[in-house]
Amino acid sequence: MTSLTFDNQVAIVTGAGGGLGRCHAIELARRGARVVVNDLGSAVDGSGASTSAAQAVVDEITAAGGTAIANGDSVATEAGGAAIVAAAKDAFGRVDILVNNAGILRDAAFKNMTADQVDAVIAVHLAGAFNVTRAVWPVMREQNYGRIIQTTSGTGLFGNFGQANYGAAKMGLVGMMHVLAIEGARNGITINAIAPIARTRMTEDIMGEAGKAMDPELVTPVVVYLAHRDCDRTAHIYSVGAGKVSRVFIGVTKGVENTQLTAESVAAAIDEIDDPATFTIRGGPTAG
Incomplete structure (x- = not known):
């Protein structure tokens, strides 16, 4: 099979300073894409900010011969979403791929969950994807091409104790995907979702021994395929982890x-x- 490459294409990967996002950004760049590595540089719960994580990934990409820029804007605001897309346009002139990957955790049993915990998680996962996608949408419509990948979760699809806020946000991404798949079809824009199972900074404390087999690198191939021009799927959800890929519908x-x-x-x-x-x-x- 012909190698899937991304020469002359531009990708934005949010939350790409570590974990899954880092793997996605590095692999897309290795295959020829110019990449905007977005990361606020916050802690797992969303507190704090630093551009060092995003820049470290950019340094990895450039050391390997790729092209990338770092961006530290927050997906959680409309202005931040617009700034991320503007950075891509200013640096590379277009945007072909958007991977909505940024996320935080504020876990608590529902009886103990506060409004602040709900608002913060929805602001990053759901509103964050909305903010960046809304900013990139006119770009993709004008060029009659685009590939968008949402990062949903088994928690949203099937449930998990202590994550009502996270599950609600993640399932919201699926609803958003279904609508945008319909609206984007006439302009060559596809949008799909992955539900990853991987060992990352967000999950390592809850995975335990099982996490040893869940390398984030084993999720990225599905993202790369969904981001490619030859992928004709849209509104599909794929569960991905430890080398297994399944469709959820x-x-x-x-x-x-x-x-x-x-x-x-x-x-x-x-x-x-x-x-x-x-x-x-x-x-x-x-x-x-």
């Missing part, structure tokens, strides 16, 4: 039809309504 069961529906008839038919044996896949203009 939203399905609708055959269900029942009853124009005289009552609560009692629902109760009587609930097993048939729930039966997943026959289903239709939903999501996006070409999904399924």
Whole structure:
């Protein structure tokens, strides 16, 4: 198979100062993309800021012969999202790829969760992706081309204790993906999502021994494929971890039809309504 390269293309990777984002940025640059390495340089909970993490990744890329610039703007504000895209345009003249990867954690059992913990997580994960994507959208529409990758999570898709804020934000990214896949189709813009399972700064404390097999480098190949011009998928979600790749999809069961529906008839038919044996896949203009 022909090697997937990105010559003359420009990629923005948010949260690329470490972990998954770093791997994505380095691999895209290795394959010829010019990369904007965005990272606020904050702690896992979003506190603090420094450009040193982003610059360290840029130094790795340039030492290997690639081209990249560092950017320390916050995805959590409209101005920050616009500044990230402006930096790419100023340096390289265009944007072909956006990987929405930036994230923080503010975990707590729901009974203990505060509004500040919810707001902070949604601001980075969901509003952050919205802010950068909104800024890059007119660029991609004008050039009739774009590849966007969302970073969702098994927590949003399936649930996990103590992460109601994180799960809500991550599932919001899936809803955003489905809408933008429809709106972007006429302008050659695809948008997909990955649900990564990887050992990173955000997950190493909760993965324990299992994390040893979860190298972040094993997630990046899926991102690279979804970012490539030859990828025709849109509105797809892929679970990726430890070398395994699976599609996650939203399905609708055959269900029942009853124009005289009552609560009692629902109760009587609930097993048939729930039966997943026959289903239709939903999501996006070409999904399924």
